[in-house]
Amino acid sequence: MKPEVMRDILIEEIYQRMKGNDKIFFLSADFGSPALDQLREDFPDRFINVGIAEQNLISVAAGLGLEGYTVFAYAIAPFLTMRSFEQIRISLALMAQTREVNVNLIGVGAGLSYDVTGPTHHCLEDIALMRLLPNVSVVSPSDASFMSDIATYAISNNKPCYIRLDGKALPRLYPPENQPLFNDGFSSLRRGKKICLVSTGYMTHVALQVADALSKEGCLVGLVDLFLLKDLNTSKLKSELSTYDILVSMEEGFIWRGGLDSLVASLTLSSKTPKPVYPLGFNDAYIFEVGDRKHLHEVAGLSVDRIIEQIKTLDGQ
Amino acid sequence: MQENKPEKISATDLKEKCRWIRSETLKIHKIAPGIRVASALSCVEILVALHYGNILQFNPEKPYDEERDRFIISKAHGSVSYYPILADLGYFPKDQLAKVGKSGSILGDIPDNSIPGYETINGSLGHGVGVACGLALALKAKGNNRSVYVLLGDGELNEGSVWEAIMFASHHKLDNLVLIIDNNKICMLDYCSKIINLEPIEDKFSCFGWEYFSVDGHDIEKLHAALAEASCLHAGKPKVVIANTIKGKGVPKLEGDSLCHIRALKPEEIDALTGENHP
Amino acid sequence: MAETSRINILANKSAELRLSVLEMVAAAKKGHIGGAYSCLDILVTLYYGGILRYDPADPFWPLRDRFILSKGHSGSALFAVLADLGFFDSSELARYCCNGSILGGHPDRKVPGIEADTGSLGHGLGIGAGMALAAKMDGADYRVFVLVGDGECNEGSVWEALVFAASHQLSNLTLIVDRNRQCVLDFTEDCAPLDPLGERLASFGWEVEEVDGHSFQELLTAFEPKPSSARPRAIVANTIKGKGVSFMEKVLKWHHSVPNAEELVIARAELAAKMPAQ
Structure with a gap:
């Protein structure tokens, strides 16, 4: 099987679920993916490009989440987790302890995915930072075979979740008949x-x-x-x-x-x-x-x- | 939903509420010296106009009632004056007011949303407007015609995150969003204008695509009128009411003191102001 | 030097460097060419128009003017300029984004002539404000220039720095906004609009001028020092993303696409046509 980019497969999974569930929003901080084009076209009201403003991405997602929407907030991993760390801490992690807030962060570019792009884009701290936060789960898949499970998990889990995805195309490690639990x-x-x-x-x-x-x-x-x-x-x-x-x-x-x-x-x-x-x-x-x-x-x-x-x-x- | 809105009350009654709340806030300060009393005193009229002046719709029986207006206090540190209001409206028993800051109390020096009546958790500045944008967007998506109100400190406008949200709100035409700025002109260490000068605030909001109202934040009638007008206006733009206030309002020793944010009053000074005897 | 010939020199240099950037991106199969082209004329004016004070032999010369490329993804354009000026050997351009090169996808301070590690947006203006304040404290007369992208102005940190600079009367600080009206996914006014950008900057206490970001004459005039003012200056340079290659201009995908063989032939021909006759 040829290598796949996890974000494309995950967005496709989310897109399919948005078709049957009008309570899902997808927010991006001006970050794209080939798979995102269809989603944007079909759900212009539930896709929002907030612009290059990661802090506000999280705050707006939190507000939508408090009103009962399931939100995916999508950006380059180091900017998503580190620039808006306090927004995640206060409006997602802290808030989730007293109120339901189903906001799922999709960070693309785990580790050295953005190798030649340089140290501002490297993401070597996010596991430590995100797993430090109470009430936030952390998902770090190794291949695209997990994407359906992750979409289901994120939507049904009713609490904040950080999904760290590699930026590069990777081959599958798990054949369909041998998918782990x-x-x-x-x-x-x-x-x-x-x-x-x-x-x-x-x-x-x-x-x-x-x-x-x-x-x-x-x-x-x-x-x-x-x-x-x-x-x-x-x-x-x-x-x-x-x-x-x-x-x-x-x-x-x-x-x-x-x-x-x-x-x-x-x-x-x-x-x-x-x-x-x-x-x-x-x-x-x-x-x-x-x-x-x-x-x-x-x-x-x-x-x-x-x-x-x-x-x-x-x-x- | 119960008809929770108080009867329309007169300006005299609103003023009496303000007087009572200032007095209760000072009493809280006596048992909890660490509260930001000056900041809590500048927004009393704003809180009173919203809750007793028929502006906000709310339900103490069901704090998260779907038909409530959402009210975020982004300047959470300066909102201990909201405690007596919440108790008075029945969100929690009044005897809680005597326990602020005590071990095991639901009421801390800085509020959080484990307290019935608080919509969100704040305390770190610059988060409320962005979250309010999400709420306002969600209400529109749901076809819910309630509004979102945010009380913000003027110093909080130094936070860039607030400007991200200000730009977002006008682009998304969030005319169900009302921002109220407690423009008391003093941050923690000095007059805001000497640290980071944001005046005139009105011009900024205007060219960022907002409708603005500028008003004396201690003139309850004018303030109420501005809030009422802002609430009713739905012209495709978010709205801001700039309430020009005095930090420490009602306490001569605090008013105009550039360091009043971090000042605490002595128990006997509080007694003299509230008319109580020193125990 | 007559004004027209000065401008001709800038135009020729700009054509030459556009070609360098194209070859860098084509060889590396990486890079953000659209934004590099929108700001290239600005860089050429600063570095070749007698605006910036610098010494390629001594990149950290204390009296140099500071230039921060806050929109670090346009690093290829700045690398081409710095190599041409002799900050480092031009042969390094051919190794852009190669293993072991000093030139990566974004600028950092190991590259001679680079002032700040940029790549995450919204950091340059605050750093520039600190440098400008330091100059004032030291009584030094160097100027600080910061180039930001227009989409970058959605970052709240930019507005924090704007109001700081105005409050501290940093008249030695110049902000240049590469107003190409595009971010990655959209045109700026369709997703996170900035207009009226000039008025917004002015409302934050800056002296604002709007210019054609591809007119060397207008850029030169705008960058001249204005000693009388106590306010920092913002220059909104209206530009075209992908400027110089017809099929890249104002087309969203050219934020970070790499030309294929056919496109490369067309782009080379278009850029070569603008070069001075040999």
């Missing part, structure tokens, strides 16, 4: 012995290459793809992770700053048999290097080969 929040893509890779979003694609290359050399590592970063089935995940000795988190985010590594560490620390967590991600500095994603990963020591070396070292210990 969305509400579990994770899926075991590979089973191994000593080491388990835990990844999210784009990094699951890298992790899969790592796991398969290692398996050819006789080193079986596990791979867990985490796609719900909040409100997931933690007891099931703990039990899955408990069969390994070392956990390796893989994310396009800063290491030990509250992102995926912290999530995995807090899970294992609260289990009966805590395991060491080896974090893979970016060191505590922004990336000014110009280049495509592969190049930036190489510079940061996150190339498939470098990761394999590190895993082998861990395996030999």
Whole structure:
């Protein structure tokens, strides 16, 4: 199957639901997608381009949400989550504790999706920031097969949700007959012995290459793809992770700053048999290097080969 | 929905309400010294005109009644004077007023929307107008002809998010939106004009596509007339009532003091103003 | 130098740099060409019209005038200018957006001649206001110019900076609005309108002038220092997005489309026709 851009598939899913549900609004901060054109044309009253004004995007979405509408608010991920963080905190997270407000944020450009576009467009902080907020769920899918589940989840969940999407076209990891249970929040893509890779979003694609290359050399590592970063089935995940000795988190985010590594560490620390967590991600500095994603990963020591070396070292210990 | 609107009351009665609310606000200040009393005193007439002057439709029995007008107090820090009104209207028992700021009370120094009668949570400035735009848009989409009112501080206009919303509202022709600016001209540390000068506010709203009304915010009759006119006007434009007020109104020691925002009155000063004896 | 020949030089330079930008975007298969073309004549006037004070050999020369490209997505245009002036080697343009290049999709301060890391909209004017205030505090006579996109003016932060600059009488600060009337998805007046933009800026305490953003004469006059004023100056430059290539002009998709082989041939021919005869 050819690679797909997740936002196009998600917007198509939302578009289909808007046909049968006139209580759904779609707001954009002047950000598009080929799939958006049809939606705009067919629902001119329920699609609003608020202009280049992310703060107001969230506030208006909150107002519509308080009046019982389901709202999708769509923008480039770093601007959506970081420029309007306080609007999200106050008018969505805080508000959701006393009133129903079903506003779903779709941020496009997770991690280094906007590789060559530069550090203003890189998004390495959003997992930590969004999962910090009470009453907000966080979804971080690795491929387009989740989009129908996500649309259903967002609409029926009746509370704020942050959906972080990669900006690039990615191949599917899950065939239709082997679709994981969305509400579990994770899926075991590979089973191994000593080491388990835990990844999210784009990094699951890298992790899969790592796991398969290692398996050819006789080193079986596990791979867990985490796609719900909040409100997931933690007891099931703990039990899955408990069969390994070392956990390796893989994310396009800063290491030990509250992102995926912290999530995995807090899970294992609260289990009966805590395991060491080896974090893979970016060191505590922004990336000014110009280049495509592969190049930036190489510079940061996150190339498939470098990761394999590190895993082998861990395996030999 | 119950016929909750008070009978149309006279200007004298409205003035008496204002006097009573100022007195109650000062009493609250006595037990909760941390409240922003000066800011709460400048908007008393606005709150009274809206709630006792037949402007707002509301239902204390059902705070989120679909047929209510939506009222957002974006300058939440300066709205403790709303507590006595909410108690008086029956949103919660009056004895709560004696517990403001106490552990376990529903009423804090800065209100939030766990208090019956508060529509949204505010307290950080610059959020109310944008949310109100969403509410106003939703009411139009639902065919609900109620209106959305927002009470905003003038210093709050420094926040860029407010201007994003101001531009949004005029483009979307939200003529069911009424913004009321408590133009008391003083922020936390000084006169607004000395920090960030936004005057004249009227010109700005005019070229941003809004209808504006400028009025003495302590002249209850003129203020009521302006609010009533703004409420009735539906000409495809959002509306702003600029209520020129005095921060700390009613307390000579606070009026005109550029630092009155952070001033607290001594218990004996409060007693002298409310006519109560010092315990 | 006679005025007409000065303007001819600017026009020729502009034609030459449009071609450079086209080749950069075509080679990289990336870039926001529409907005680069709408602001190119403004950049040429600033850098080649004797307006900005700068030294390519010493990019952070303390007495330089500061220029902030707040609409960072038009970086390709500024890169072409800076390379041509010798801030860095012109050969770097061919590596625009390539692995290991100094030139990425948006400008940052590792590129000689760039004042601020832009790319997220709505930050440049506030930074420029801080620089202008610093100049006043230091008694320095440099000027600060900030170029914003018109769609960028939907960001509230721009209005925070506007009222700050007016309150602090930053007469050494000049804002230039590239008024090409388009954002990404729409024409500005159809989604988040700005008109009457000049009046709105004036109501925030700025001295405002509207000019044709492709007239070097009008731009030159507008950028001249006006020492008598105590107010910051805003120049609303009415421009055409995609200016210079007929099929790109005022067409929404050219915000960030990349020309295909056929389009490239047409664009090259149109731009070459405007170059001075060799």
